[in-house]
Amino acid sequence: MKEYKNKDEINYDLKRLSLERQIAWEEMKGLKEDFKESIQxxxxxxxxxxxxxxxxxxxxxxxxxxxxx
CATH class of the missing domain: 1.20.5 (Single alpha-helices involved in coiled-coils or other helix-helix interfaces)
Structure with missing residues (x-):
């Protein structure tokens, strides 16, 4: 488990994880569209x-x- 020294490190990691989650979600949306297109x-x-x-x-x-x- 990571130990944080101050609040800024926590906020930085939370922001980074949020962005990673959004990127993964958009990639999944793209895969869904690719799949729908491939079964036409x-x-x-x-x-x-x-x-x-x-x-x-x-x-x-x-x-x-x-x-x-």
Whole structure:
């Protein structure tokens, strides 16, 4: 436990801790907004579309090789 020599040290630490708490709160708000934005349906189209393209290419290649028999 920290020992304080005067009232100014106590006030300094209280002010610093208050500012740290406010910074942490604002960071959490930012993370919440980032999370909300990342789960929006329009953000899913890119990965889904690339997966569909990749599956389509594999399917097309498989069709090409199966017809050569």
């Amino acid at each position: 349906p329009y953000n899913w189209f890119g990965p889904i579309l690339s997966s569909v393209k990749q599956y389509g290419i594999f399917y097309f290649i498989r069709l090409l090789f199966s017809k050569k028999k």
